[in-house]
Amino acid sequence: MRSLLLFMLICFPIITNAQDAVLKGKVVADGMPVPYASVLISGTKTGTRTDSAGYYELKGIKPGIHKVTFSSISFESQRHTVIITGTQTTVLNISLKPYSSNLNEVVITGVSRATELRKNPVPVAVMSKTSIEAKVSTNIIESIVKGVPGVNAVTTGPNISKPFIRGLGYNRVLTLYDGIRQEGQQWGDEHGIEIDAYGLGRVEVVKGPASLTYGSDALAGVINLIPDIRQDSTGFKGDFTTEYHSNNGMTGNSLGLGYNTGNWRYSLRGTFKAAHDYRNPVDGYVYNTGFREMNFTGIARTDKKWGYAQIAATLYNNNQEIPDGSRDSLTRRFTKQVSEDDDIKNRPLVTDEELRAYTLAPLRQSIKHYRLYGQSQFKIGQGSAYLMTGLQRNIRREFLHPSDINQASLDIILNTLNYEARYNLPSFSDIESTIGVNGFYQTNRNQNGTTFPIPDYNLFDIGTYIFAKKSFGKVDVSGGVRYDNRRIRWHNFYVGTDARTGFDRQVDAGTPGAELQFPAFSHNYTGLSGSFGLTYNITGRLLIKANIARGYRAPNITEIGSNGLDPGAHIVYLGNRTFKPEFSLQQDVGFIAYLNNMDISLELFNNNIDNYIYQAKLTDENGNPVVIVEGNTTYQYQQSKARLYGAELTWNLRPESVKWLAFNNSLAYVTGINKNEKLIQQSNGAAKYLPFIPPLHVRSELKFTIPGTYGAFSKIFAGIEADMYGEQDRFYALDDTETYTPAYTLINLSAGATIGTRKKCLKLFFQADNVFNKAYQSNLNRLKYFEYYQQSPNSRLGIYNMGRNISLKVVWGF
Template sequence: MRYLIILSSFLMSATTYAQNGVLTGTISASGNPLAYASVSLRGTSYGCTTDQYGIFKLAGIKPGEYVMVCSSIGYFAKHIRVKISGDTVIQNAELQEGSSKLSEVIVTGVSRATELRSNPVPIAVITRKEIQQSINTNIIDAITKGVPGVTAVTTGPNISKPFIRGLGYNRVLTLYDGIRQEGQQWGDEHGIEVDQYAMARAEVIKGPASLTYGSDALAGVINLIPYIPAGENGKLNGDWTTEYHTNNGLIASSLGLAYKKNDWKYAFWATGKTAHNYYNKVDGYVYNTAYQEYIFSGMARVDKPWGYSQFSAAAYNNKQEIPDGSRDSLTRRFTIQVAEGANDDIKNRPFAPVKWLTSYGITPLHQHIQHYRIYNKTEIKAGSGIFSTSLGWQQSVRREYNHPTQPEQPGLYVTLNTINYDFRYSPQVWHGWETSFGLNGIYQNNASKDATDFPIPDYGLFDIGAFAFAKKTFGKVDISGGIRYDTRHINWNDFYVGSNPTNGFEQKVSASDPAGKLQFPAFSHNYYGISGSLGFTYNISEHVLLKANIARGYRAPNITEIGSNGLDPGAHIVYLGNRNFKPEFSLQQDLGFIAYLKNADLALEVFNNNIENYIYQSRLNDENGNPVIIVPGNTTYQYQQSKARLYGAEFTFNLHPQATKWVEFDNSLAYVIGLNKNQKLIEQSNGAAKYLPFIPPLHWQSDLKFKWNASLGWFSKFWLRTGLDFFAAQNRFYALNDTETPTTGYTLAHAGVGSTIKRKSGKPICELFIQADNLFDVAYQSNLNRLKYFEYYTASPNGRSGIYNMGRNVSFKVVFTL
């Protein structure tokens, strides 16, 4: 494969360097070489990273004047005008250290690499360092702690579904290295199947990103960039992370290895996690919240003057318990289901054995998720343009075991196969215009296997969209925008279920089976939509920016919204869809003000989002006002559609005085209101349906950090931080049929300390982190925690209903440098 890639690109690159020039030099910071910094020529395909000595080299550059952009995370970008002739030009650059992220180079949400500061779309970046310096059980939790406006619907400690400004599920598109992540993300208890320890950074687009990615990016995009350990050429490099949590006994270990030989780079990651049930002072140990997770991934990449090609693969395996809230009505001790149907007496189930509560074993009632991913990314420099492709295959296998009398029989068993494709071309800059054109989409096939419950039909899906993007700078104004057209076809055949004589449950049967009943009548439909955006960034000065953007987003209904008609065992919900639903369209306006001052960062972002055909879940009651129970012990939800409006703001104020560089004070505030615009329903419900479900409350976060670069023996680079998370009460909720209930406010404190341990030679051995969340062991329920509604009784002796969030948790983490 290596020689095939080189040979296929030789003729293309052979004429590139005739009469062309070379740009080389050293990038440094504080007088020291800066390894792995990015160097590019603005508006072109020329770009590279520095080696371990801070040296870079760009060859084959056509003669002319360019702007060289030098950047690295944690430093301010530098712009230098250079004139290229047919000779070698030497240009060095010194970067200034800073905590502002205004100038980091990113690639998410736009069609070619651009600087964060010049992009009018609200985008945030969370780095690997920030991910490491907080307690996380998955990567989405890390993002919610570091990016204002991002929250998560959770089902236990290891399942978090991202929400951006009050919008989630299939409205948030999650990417892994630019490849859209496709699992069974329609369900509440379906998490993100990625390795949290293998992330270099996460990039978050707030707002419609349909222009680049099409459907399912109505709320925004989260792009997870894998981490590749850096090191010397020809030497095996890597790091090993080990972590322990006191609350649920989490034991985690992750190994990352990388090897670079000239133009070739290889990387491998292996991660394992196991945890028992988590604890809080209201519920004690919350039965059935343990999990085991194992992930393996690898990558091979070649970088040549003509571009690069990369092959990657990953295998994810997770056994995850899901609680059902079953407990004794008087003692509030958790109980376990041992019988089914008429033999199951919910009020007289046996207590969960004490030894099970802190056991690392997985109970028979759990879900088993496997996810496999193989993909290729190739980028070829065609003259001064770039042609890039992404091709991938994914398989998601989900089994949910909910039969205590037959623990080996899955209730839900679905297999989803997805093919991803993406083709883009960014031609040479023409009169200052940077343009890109692309075509991308997915093909999917989902099938039920040996199951007893069928919430969705077997279906096929084909999605394709084309877009055009343009950007130009006029003096102090950067303007960018584009347009896109998408079409999605989804279909399924008649789906019959009937009795399975071998186990007494239902099974999928053929249409000719005389005992079969039609659960999902055949369906075929095309959805299509036009989306786009237009925005500008006005550089009031080098450090003060004004941004404005208007975008139209598009999303086709997902499979549960149009096709569901059955029990999802892991969610304990019977979903009822509506095949007449129309696609969602949003029109969002964003306005932002950003200032990087000498001693502080200041950012204010406000947004207003109007959505046509908004789809949401609502509990179903009968005509007498009683909850509809189709499957005993499980609630019934029916999808609804109406107009909606969401508006709000995020405010960030980070203080980093130059006179006292050892102290940082970071603050953020996020607030969103979601309104249901179905006036008829609001009037009929006496205002209970006024607000949208799953809207986070006002959230204020404050963090104070102290840093000392002094050394003490083997210890150096000490840091200490402490902070508060304040969540206001949420009284603006979707109250119809008790779909949601009010949530009281709460304040959580956290603290942490860390240091680098070095050998006498100065080479680092490891980094040590000790951190605590919920320091004062507050008993609380997040309004986005689904376990809040896992309750069998209308009243309890202690006045507490549902399951509470995790109590105090202390984490010990060590990252060894290999």
């Protein structure tokens, strides 16, 4: 009997386990699989996630009545009751519905792991692929300016735009490509963003200090440009985009190809753009503003149960003309430089054929940017690890010698190694936490140029951080701390005259006539940054956000090391080796409501910065401008305390009873105050405000969408927009560094439609910007200050922005 009882005790668990059932099925949304959705049996620890194809399987389920919850970020959760009997296999397929509110949209920028907007206290704006396609512009930064309140751009012609967020730009805005920091001489005024706009599937903009997860250079915020590699179904997929702009004759063509084997997804893209000089009603055609750009991108990715792995490579090649603004003093027609030391008043006129030609002028800049990177994420128990390494090479050459058009004035190669490792710890007491380390190693080398604005240098940057978030019912709390260390150094850099050419060149210390332009330098910059914030979800459609963050930025190379002419900017920069890192303390408060007929968002911010670095014209003791290189302005960097404060408001009306109508409005305002009280008093208030602060910006759009399908046509829309900029009378006026900018309003029109089915369709976009050909100058347009004379016969100084531009864009998906 004892033996029989012992046998039964041993076998009973085995028999019971053999009677356990299996629950399996597939989770989809709009007919497409939902990968990595959570499947959990309520009241138990039994759960799993769907695979990359949306399938799930739960084994070892006891007989009985069970409630199973299916959830995935950006979709509404569903709970189903399942009756399990015996050892059967039960199949349960689920179709999830996307959240109707943008509050539930998922972001990956500025956080350690994917997070819903409603749970993130930091202000983040998102542009989808559809929105990017509809914002027809000459470059991606201008598209973002049109779509995200609080973002502006300093421009040097139509293809060079540097992003500003809430009045801060240059190295204070960190641009990412697929989460990897873009490194391409961001310090330069005329240095644009080396990224193909056609291949993007999404843009995420963090407004405010984001040093916690990215380190230095994210003091103002982050712009993450995410490539499009979406292709959930197996097989081949492609798209072809072509567009034309009437103002500067810009043509853009881009071919993208994708292939999904079921295990791997591949994406290839090639792009070509070209434009001649743009025109406006004051200047006519603006000489030397044409460009030619070519891009290639290749991405391969695999998604598995253990995580994912991805490798990608990009090539950017841009030849960009460099305007200098020289003109005939009477006719105001543009002239061109034909010799090294010519008299600007006797330069020959530019012909009409040259102004309209796609052939680039000899005086131009050439930028090549190569990028190769790999990233992967692995599941480790209940946690996960993310690894990334990337290589970038930026080659920048500027050709400004009319006597030898093949001799580069500026010739610099910047090599960067990016790295990152982070670990998402298992959830403990509902706390999600992450520890990480990231940074980069960089070398900059002057090659065969004749001007040297910055020295050769080596830079090593590393930062470590910890980030955590937790939900308390309707309240979500998150924050963390970070410590950064950056070491930069260079050796003595000597310059001498080349007897063969007469141009300057880099020489050894013992070369006769050698001058020490950059004495050796070595320094460590360290910074402690962090953030703490919360969101209070009053209802599912109404919430309040608050965040406080300390940002950190080490001085960039030109701020501490520059001592020479940047020929493309026509500016001699003088740095200061004693500069300290910038530290900011910013407070953000946001109110967001997504109601049935409208959505409203109000964001207020206040930002105090210690050791703020800015440019100012260099003058002598008599107040006269210091001229080091004839025909070029001299700027010296300054450092002081500063404060920026402002607000962004969006109000979008979409009546439920009139679904074909939308009235979209946004307002952005920022004021930048220079806290250098001594300088303000000495200048009689001329130095009160910070330079390059955008004015009040209001945008209102009335959009009409025709619902339904009409033959082969669908998604038909039309819109009219008023783009209003207030006057900028709060500017850095000391030594005429900036001047007053009057207000202006631009009227824009748009229309579009889709022809064909979802899988094979033709998207048409029409856009008319500045319909009434308004003559205006943006205060962030550097060409406004490209002027050689004190007076003008038509009372117009500097170069004006682009006039009327009509564009047509076609996107063919196949």
